[in-house]
Amino acid sequence: MVIPKHILGTFDEALASLRNNVLMMSGLTERSLERAMKGLVNRDDNICANAIADDEEIDQLEKQIDKDGVDILLRFQPVASDLRRVVSAMKLSSNLERMADQATTIARRARKLNQHPPLPEVELVKPMYEHAMSMFKDSVDAFVREDVDLGRAVVPRDEKLDELNRMASHKLVERMAQDPKQLRGYLNLIFIGRCLERVGDHATNIAEDAVYAAAAEDIRHQTLAASV
Amino acid sequence: MTTPERSVMDRVDRPAEPMRAEEAVSACTFRIKNLSIWYGEKRAIDDVTLDIASNAVTAIIGPSGCGKSTFIRSLNRMHELVPRTRVEGTVLLQGEDLYSSDVDPAIVRRRVGMVFQKSNPFPTMSIGENVIIGLRLNGVRNQKFLNERLEKSLRMAALWDEVKDDLHKSGTSLSGGQQQRLCIARALAVEPEVLLMDEPCSALDPIATAKIEELIYELKTNYTIVTVTHNMQQAGRISDYTAFFYLGRLIEFGLTTKIFTNPSQKQTEDYITGRFG
Numbered sequence: 001m002v003i004p005k006h007i008l009g010t011f012d013e014a015l016a017s018l019r020n021n022v023l024m025m026s027g028l029t030e031r032s033l034e035r036a037m038k039g040l041v042n043r044d045d046n047i048c049a050n051a052i053a054d055d056e057e058i059d060q061l062e063k064q065i066d067k068d069g070v071d072i073l074l075r076f077q078p079v080a081s082d083l084r085r086v087v088s089a090m091k092l093s094s095n096l097e098r099m100a101d102q103a104t105t106i107a108r109r110a111r112k113l114n115q116h117p118p119l120p121e122v123e124l125v126k127p128m129y130e131h132a133m134s135m136f137k138d139s140v141d142a143f144v145r146e147d148v149d150l151g152r153a154v155v156p157r158d159e160k161l162d163e164l165n166r167m168a169s170h171k172l173v174e175r176m177a178q179d180p181k182q183l184r185g186y187l188n189l190i191f192i193g194r195c196l197e198r199v200g201d202h203a204t205n206i207a208e209d210a211v212y213a214a215a216a217e218d219i220r221h222q223t224l225a226a227s228v
Numbered sequence: 229m230t231t232p233e234r235s236v237m238d239r240v241d242r243p244a245e246p247m248r249a250e251e252a253v254s255a256c257t258f259r260i261k262n263l264s265i266w267y268g269e270k271r272a273i274d275d276v277t278l279d280i281a282s283n284a285v286t287a288i289i290g291p292s293g294c295g296k297s298t299f300i301r302s303l304n305r306m307h308e309l310v311p312r313t314r315v316e317g318t319v320l321l322q323g324e325d326l327y328s329s330d331v332d333p334a335i336v337r338r339r340v341g342m343v344f345q346k347s348n349p350f351p352t353m354s355i356g357e358n359v360i361i362g363l364r365l366n367g368v369r370n371q372k373f374l375n376e377r378l379e380k381s382l383r384m385a386a387l388w389d390e391v392k393d394d395l396h397k398s399g400t401s402l403s404g405g406q407q408q409r410l411c412i413a414r415a416l417a418v419e420p421e422v423l424l425m426d427e428p429c430s431a432l433d434p435i436a437t438a439k440i441e442e443l444i445y446e447l448k449t450n451y452t453i454v455t456v457t458h459n460m461q462q463a464g465r466i467s468d469y470t471a472f473f474y475l476g477r478l479i480e481f482g483l484t485t486k487i488f489t490n491p492s493q494k495q496t497e498d499y500i501t502g503r504f505g
Contacts (some may be wrong), residue, residue, distance in 0.1 A: 004503045011502065077461050079488045082501045216490030 003081075011076045015085065018068045022089050022096075025061040026140045028054055029096045032103035033136070033199065037129050040110035040192065041122060048114070051107035058100040065093035072223075083215075088213035092143060095202040099136070101194040104201075109188040109195075119185050121175060124168040128196040131161050135203035143210035152219065154207035161200035168193045244461075255282040256450040257422055260304060263317035265298055272298040274476040275317070285444060285453045287467035287484065289460065291504060295476040296456045300424050303454060304340035305333045322421070338366070341415030345427040347407035349399030349414070356395035358410055362418040371381060377417055385413035386443050405436020412443065423447065426457040429462065441466050460500055464488045472496045 006012050029053050032054035039048030049075060069090040078086055113119065142151035172186045173195075179186075208220050258280035265273040273295045280286050280303075288296045289440045301307035302319060305326060306491045319326045326336050336394065349358045359381050360374045368374060378395070382388040387409040391402070399410055407504060415423060425444070429437040444453055444466050457463050463470055463484065470487040472495070480496040498504050 004498060006502045007504065008502055050453065076502075079460060079464065079500050080491055080497050 001198045008076065011072075011078075011082075014068065014072050014076065015082065018065065018072065018089050021061055021065050022092055024048075025058055025065065025093055025096045025142065026183050028058050028061070029100045029103070030133070030136065031174070032100050033129075033133060034057065035091050036103040036106035036110060039107055040113065041126070043110075043114045043118060045111050045114055046171045048107040048111045052104050055100050055104045058097060062093045062097040066090055072102065076092065081154070081216075084213045084216060088143065088209040091209045092206055095205045099199050099202045102198050106192050106195045113185055113188050116185055119182060120187065121172060121186065121189055123169055124187060125193050125196060128161060128164045128168060128193055131157070131164060132196045132199040132203065135161065136206075139203040139206035139210060142207055143213060146210070146214035148211050148217075149212070151207040151210040155204050155219065158204045163199055165193050165197040235359060236435050256280060257282045257322060258454075259318075259320040259323075260303075261263045261318045261320075262320060263299075263302065263315070265307060265316075266296075266312075266314040267298075268312040272476055274471075275408040276476075277317075278478055278481055279473060280450050280452065283448055283450070284468040285448050285455060285466055286469045286471060287463040288454065288456045288471050288473060289458070289463050289500070290473035290479075292458075292498065296473055297426055298476075299473065300426055300454055300456050301342075301482070303336045303422070303424055304342055306337070306342060308333065326490055336416050338362070339420055340422040340424060341418065341420035342424040342426070343411050343415055343428050347404060347411050347431070349402070349407050349410050351398065351400050353399055354396050355391050355399050355402070355410060359400040359413045359417050362414060365503070366418065381413040381417040384416050384447065385409045385471060386439060386446075387413055398483065403436070405432050405439060408432060408436065408440060409443065412440075412447075416447075420451070422452045422454065425453065427458060430458065460488070469488050474499070 009158065032051050035047050035051035038044065038089065039046075039051060059220075069086050073084050075083075135154050138150055139154045142154060169190050173188050176183050176186045208218075211217055211219050229246060245307065247429060253401075256279040258278075260278045260280070260471050263273055263276045264271060276299065277481075288300060290296050298307050302315065303321075303326075307313055315327055321336070321339065325331070346457050349355075350361065353361065356378055360368075363374060363377060379388060379392075382391065390406060391397075391410075400406065402410060412423075412428075428444075432440065441462065444455065447453060448468075455467070467484045469482065470484045470492070471478055472487065472491075474495055480491055480493045482492070487496065491500065
């Protein structure tokens with residue numbers, strides 16, 4: 001469905017600019033996570049440093065999106081779908097910024113790991129990374145395409161990520177007992193797993209915001225609401 | 229260290245009786261069914277069916293010429309002042325058909341007061357006379373009663389403190405916002421059941437507008453209010469229900485929060501988001 005333009009052209013321009021910055025921030029966050037993981041797997045400190053450096057630009061974009069969002073609220077007083085898009089964009093930027101923080105943490109932990117002999121247990125966090133990134137990309141797609149079904153489908157996938165994290169942590173704790181010399185390395189891997197699990201949480205938030213933006217439906221905390 | 233410890237929750241203001249707009253709809257002041265209105269050959273209102281909730285504010289929105297003013301005026305038969313009008317359908321006020329042949333339009337207008345876009349105090353009358361003229365025309369002569377009603381109406385219109393020492397001055401000596409509140413006081417003096425407002429703030433500055441909006445919020449405790457507005461933000465601020473009209477038809481009616489966050493009809497969405505035309 002083609003959405004007709006606003007009578008006020010400047011309103012369309014402001015919304016387009018906001019959306020563009022969200023897309024830019026999503027792209028940079030995705031790149032930062034990819035670099036952090038590549039730095040870990042390839043044991044490359046330079047790539048880790050790049051991932052950490054990305055964070056500054058992402059932080060600035062978060063501020064820009066907040067500023068643009070407030071500016072739109074002030075100048076155009078949006079309602080209905082426009083209001084939902086602006087509010088969701090501002091919430092998205094907050095989640096993206098925190099995802100990028102997770103990428104920074106992963107990169108820092110990876111640099112610490114790179115100072116020691118390689119650990120084959122790195123393989124344990126790879127499936128978590130694949131799953132978290134898939135959730136992240138789908139949640140952003142759901143927002144961009146206003147795809148309610150895709151947004152809804154992302155949310156339950158977080159459970160699998162939590163399960164993968166539990167399994168990886170369990171195995172890493174076992175390894176700590178068996179090989180106490182590598183305790184710091186295993187701990188770093190546990191923290192990286194925790195970061196990826198958080199990436200999934202943020203992707204879930206983005207998917208929920210995407211559903212709200214597209215369909216004005218609040219699908220957060222539904223398990224709790226159902227039990228109440 | 230005598231101050232007792234307070235939890236964060238102690239600092240939360242909790243309204244004793246939170247307003248629930250959903251409940252208000254069960255009690256209706258107006259029940260409008262299949263209402264159509266013609267001016268000569270032109271059909272201004274086309275088959276509108278709508279219930280207007282008691283003690284709530286209903287905002288009527290829509291582009292110019294969509295029938296908003298005709299609709300609101302049909303609720304106290306003011307539109308009949310235009311020649312060659314014709315009405316079909318029913319408008320029930322507390323269950324009574326306003327268009328029944330035995331109903332006196334003057335009585336209807338006493339029960340359903342109206343405030344217009346431009347304040348219109350009677351220029352030859354004082355502030356006090358403006359307020360009580362409706363009662364005088366209805367034959368009330370008891371000065372004590374008139375004085376009491378004068379003060380009560382001006383207090384309800386949040387104007388008493390500003391004019392109590394100048395009641396003898398001309399109504400037109402007041403500012404635009406005060407004049408509009410004077411007109412509200414005049415409408416309230418005859419103790420109507422409903423207050424109709426046709427763009428009551430469109431000629432006022434933001435401060436006067438805020439005072440009228442605050443007043444509307446307070447008045448709905450005792451009155452059913454129907455207001456026409458072109459200002460979407462105002463509709464969002466002051467109303468509990470919103471009706472969107474287009475080309476004489478009622479396109480959508482519902483809770484204001486719903487209409488302004490997730491309207492059901494594309495025409496409503498396009499209009500309120502500024503995509504119309």
